[in-house]
Amino acid sequence: MQIIWISGATSHYRKFNVTKTQLTRFAILLALLLIMIGSAIYFMGFRVAIKFDPSMARDMGGVITSEELYHLEEEYRQKLTKLQGSLKAMDQKIDSLSKLNEQYAALATPLPIKEKRKDKEKSSEASEGKGGPYLPLFPNQVNFEENVSLRIGIIKTLESTESLNKKIQSIKEAWLEKYERLSLLPTKPPLASGYGLSSNFGTRLDPINNSPAFHPGIDFNAKPGTQVFAAGSGLVIKAKYDTELGNVIEVKHSEGFTSLYAHCQKLLVNQGDTVTRGQLIAEVGNTGRSTGPHLHFSIYKNGTLLNPMEVLSFSKPLAAKEN
Incomplete structure (x- = not known):
């Protein structure tokens, strides 16, 4: 070129x-x-x-000055401190709910189970030593003035959050286990509402011949046709007519408990059926040896009669009236 x-x-x-x-x-x-x-x-x-x-x-x-970087980190530190405070408050609320749940469980647990658990706890405390280092779920909040980096503070907070999530999951599993256990026991009143007691458990005057007698249960005063519900989940081992109990249902529950519902007008389950807590199983009636419409309710523990008032968990007091 x-x-x-x-x-x-x-x-x-x-x-x-x-x-x-x-x-x-x-x-x-x-x-x-x-x-x-x-x-x-x-x-x-x-x-x-x-x-x-x-x-x-x-x-x-995307470049910022060192001064702006300092203010930005300070803002994140404040937010992180606030988050740590919220996590601690949440942990305290969870502990409060756990205590409330224990109180509820204590009310809903049958007396024989309470005594058994109490004896077991005493025995356990007497025979087992306890100790170990104190490792709180939430350590003291990070003091950023002590040359602690923002990165370390975030890592510690994330670890605390993970521990809190594990604690929540553990409590949830414990509550579900306790609920499933209690749902199998006959602790739910067999009538929904608007009921009262016409006869208590124990010694009374027989309503037919007015002679001293033992009453193996409690009588709920209710109108004919009132719905009767299973006091707990279990297996129906009896559903038939009896000359004294009339139309009667007997349900076998866990831990040796059995519940009995007598003088029914109509039976809605059969022997061999599996029922769940609160399931409709019968209607109040006036069958068998009875002076009027009511529901007779009995509870047994390994074949031994219990006072149903010590087992059932009532949401409100009952008006008792002896006949």
Whole structure:
């Protein structure tokens, strides 16, 4: 490739021979020069932006000043401290709910089970030693003034959050296990509402012949056709007519408990059926040896009669009236 240079009025000219290699080298050098100039301009612009206009620096490349970085970290520290406080408050609320659940379970648990559990706890406390290091779920809040980095504070908080989630899951499983256990026991009143007692458990005057007698249960005063519900989940081992008890249902529960429902007008389950706590099983009636419509209810523990008033969990007091 030739380049001819003609100068002024003298019309002198010069010839230059340019090869492809020379042209390529020239183009590369020019490109490098432009890149260096652009980088220098960009760098100087960054320096000016950081010094005089930080917001412009952020727009250009996401760079912030050390002062802004300090304020940003301080803001996150405050938020992290607030989060730690919220986690502690949540942990305290969970503990309060656990105590409330224990109180509820104590009310709903049959007396024989309470005594058994109490004896077991006493025996356990007497025979087992307890100890170990104190490892609180939530350690003291991170003091950022003691050269503790924000990263360490976040890691500790995340670990505490994970521990709290495990605690919640553990409590949930314990509550479900306790609920499932109690749901199998005959602790639910067999009538929904609007009932009272017409006869208590124990010694009384027989309503037929007025002679002293023992009453093996309690009588709920209710209108004919009133719905009767299973006091707990279990297996129906009897559903038939009896000359004294009339139409009677007997349900076998866990831990040796059995519940009995007598003088029914109508039976809605059969022997061999599995019933759940609160399931409709019969209707109040006046069958068998009875002076009027009512529901006779008995509870046995391993074949031994119990006072149903010590087993059932009532949401409100009953009005008892002896006949």
